[in-house]
Amino acid sequence: MSRTVSRRRSRPGASRVLAGVVLLAVLAAGCGGGAAPDRSAAYGGLRLAVPEPRASVQPRGFAGYSISSYGVGEHLLRARPDGTVEPWLAQSYERVGPTVWRVRLRGDVTFHNGRPVDAPAVVAALRRQVEAGYGNDAVAKAELKAEGPLTVTLTTEKPSGAVPRDLASLHRYYMIYDAAAAEKAGTDEQKLLAAGIYTGPYKPVSINQQQITARPYDGYWGPEPALPEIRILSIGDPEARLAAVRSGEADIALSPPAESIRSIGRAGGIVYRRAELAQRAAYMQLNLRRPPFDDLAARRAFLLGIDYARLSAVAAGGGVFDRAVGLMPVSLPFGVETQRTDASAAAALLQEAGWTAGPDGVRVKDGTPLRVHYQHEGGYPEYEAIGVVLRDMLRPLGFDVTLGRIEDAYAPESWPDTWSASVVALSLDGASVVDMVSGWLVGGGGANFGGIADDRVDALAARLQASPLADAHGSLRELQKLIADRAYAGVLAFRPVDAVVNTRFSDYRPDPGFVFVEAGLTERRGA
Incomplete structure (x- = not known):
């Protein structure tokens, strides 16, 4: 995902040699505890190979997409491909004046650590993201206020229609997380993991540089997560991601190499899927x-x-x-x-x-x-x-x-x-x-x-x-x-x-809005 158009952009991986090393490290890492990866059909989770050079649970840790793309984090609002914006963590949003936007929160959302997602917590998360960003979007320039326990207002200097788009854009990195817990954990990945700062259907339980393992969050506000586990495999090189699916070490590989897609249809057990x-x-x-x-x-x-x-x-x-x-x-x-x-x-x-x-x-x-x-x-x-x-x-x-x-x-x-x-x-x-x-x-x-x-x-x-x-x-x-x-x-x-998938997930369609893992994601019916 330009430094003006968006904070990050999807970047290609490193060299082929480095990609091979990373792939071997992913395969050796297994669940993050040194166990060999489970290639059997009995494994009921999802192994998702993503275009990231390294794994991270930092709010800005990924270089390509966002942790909200992978079922761990969420935003207040969500952008649809046609440009419309709908509530996600928010209950609703509205423009109440030329320069004022009001967001009402759900009352049943908690962070993975059990703390409530209320208006002060949301304002703290947005302010922390603003401080870490470039300061050139509508949210960064707005005055943020908690108006009661479940209402947040954003007031801009000039009339702006960009506030909902910026809150929703995964490129803007305005995911909602426990800012106080994140601040206390600092940059230590293991401390952040233990802090349980996110809100998504899957809660990270282990991490190393190549992989995040996450399991269903029992307190999730939305539908019950359908998969018992997801493994987010950071493989920067597209050929290495494709190889992971072909070898049975991954179930889905995002952004496969364009020059190899024609040959995918001739290979047994894998399918090309596009939004x-x-x-x-x-x-x-x-x-x-x-x-x-x-x-x-x-x-x-x-x-x-x-x-x-x-x-x-x-x-x-x-x-x-x-x-x-x-x-x-x-x-x-x-x-x-x-x-x-x-x-x-x-x-x-x-x-x-x-x-x-x-x-x-x-x-x-x-x-x-x-x-x-x-x-x-x-x-x-x-x-x-x-x-x-x-x-x-x-x-x-x-x-x-x-x-x-x-x-x-x-x-x-x-x-x-x-x-x-x-x-x-x-x-x-x-x-x-x-x-x-x-x-x-x-x-x-x-x-x-x-x-x-x-x-x-x-x-x-x-x-x-x-x-x-x-x-x-x-x-x-x-x-x-x-x-x-x-x-x-x-x-x-x-x-x-687009993505390459194995037969277990042959019904999978990548989301053009870059939310690749949701609570309702399941294996192919009858798989």
Whole structure:
């Protein structure tokens, strides 16, 4: 899960060698007490291989998703893929004034240590998370108050529709936990484990660097947890996660390697599963500060020349990515089709703008070749494959596309000065789109590395921040059309949240909202 768009982002694992070492350590760790892992069909729990370099019960301990993704922690509110927000730990929430939001708590929730989850405890947890964060979201800037035992108010300086989204977003890390107990335990994982600071259906009972073992919490406020145990296996490398399922050491592996998915269907005993909504974008920002993309015609021609259907069909062997027809998924209620393919129109644009073909077929304008340096985030080999396809499909139009890799997609100071197009993985579900706009498209946004400076974009973004998403569909549609018209950025393809599962969990479907373990999760019926 950008430092502006979200506090954390899902990052690829370390080297293959390190991944192998980690996998061996996980297998040796078993339940955390040195026992060999239970591979038998009699094991009734869940072994979930997750894209995390190490296991942790710290509120900010995971580098990829959140402890709330894995059945241990919970937030006050929960975001749905379409952008709506619903109560989770909260009983209800409402806007009682332009700058005031009120959250009412359930009266039957306790932390794993038995202490009540009341308004003072919730305020303490939110304040502790604010202090540890970047301070650039609506919750961080709000005044937090406990109004009685079960009511919390959040008052913002200016009208803001972002408060519910920020409370719900797993990227924001506003899970509710016993802040006093966490403060006393400090950074010691074993002390935190003993403190029982979370609220989820499963309570951690053991931990080492590679694994958390959790069992049902008897005092859970919601449905009775269906599984007797879960083991969260931290395996940073996607190939190692896939190997864990194939070997029987894991039941589910999140985010399998894209290049291996086609072969999964030919392997016995394992199944590929994907969320219904594909919202993880291969987002491409263009560098407006230097040639050729300081030229609007070159930007428009570049995006028109891309065959998006072909990209999704050939990337990672097909079957992994969905075609991108716009900046945001059109399955969302505000998604707009703004991307099309028209090579003839692209060629005409270039010719009219003075980009003429040179002797080698590469177009030139005022002595500058139409050269595009495409760079992609390291750890995503499928993005390199997409770059190869782009290079070949754009060559007939006179583009000379070169390829490169960067290790950190959020550190432009480490990038080559010659970069033209940078591709990064972004979540563009309904709950994330406003953050994406503010971080990547607004002038001065922390991830606006391409140099977009457009007063109309900024005004639309301000309108989005002030309004609940349900009231902002028109502004979002207008924004997408504006970005497409000015050719500021594009999406090459969308990938769903996905997983590889064994036959015990063949009914499993990953949640596009990143909550992968819930109380009701069970084995396949009849397994």
